[in-house]
Amino acid sequence: MDKMYRKYGITSIKAIEHLVLIIIAIATVVAIGQEIKHIFDVGAVTLADLLLLFIYLEVLAMVSHYAESGKLPIRMPLYIAIVALARYLILDMKAMDDWRIIAISLSTLTLAATVIVIRWGQLKLPYPRPKEDDL
DSSP states (O other), X not given: OHHHHHHHHHHHHHHHHHHHHHHHHHHHHXXXXXHHHHHHHXXXXXXXXXXXXXXXXXXXXXXXXXXXXXXXXXXXHHHHHHHHXXXXXXXXXXXXXXXXXXXXXXXXXXXXXXXXXXXHHHHHSOOOOOOGGGO
């Protein structure tokens, strides 16, 4: 009986997980559409618009990768954070004091260094492959 509850519990959680992934994907596509409409309404494309579209693209790629593999590489949210910080810096640099600019720049560098360390770890220290018995 306990096995049956576990099976239905896991199945329910997976169904909710897929539903939320679909909601995230739809919301991201809607946001892309709103940004494209904004670009046409203004009649100009700015660097901030392109960076925002890139963030949306990364979110869709992350959702797609997670839906396909069931795993979320930690680098993808880091890439999104790097682009978001760069966009914030570009948009609000004139209104920021020097310390805030330095803090955001150091945060961006820290995230970039983290991506490099994670990537190095994946290449040099990969996880062992599961054995057939473990599956």
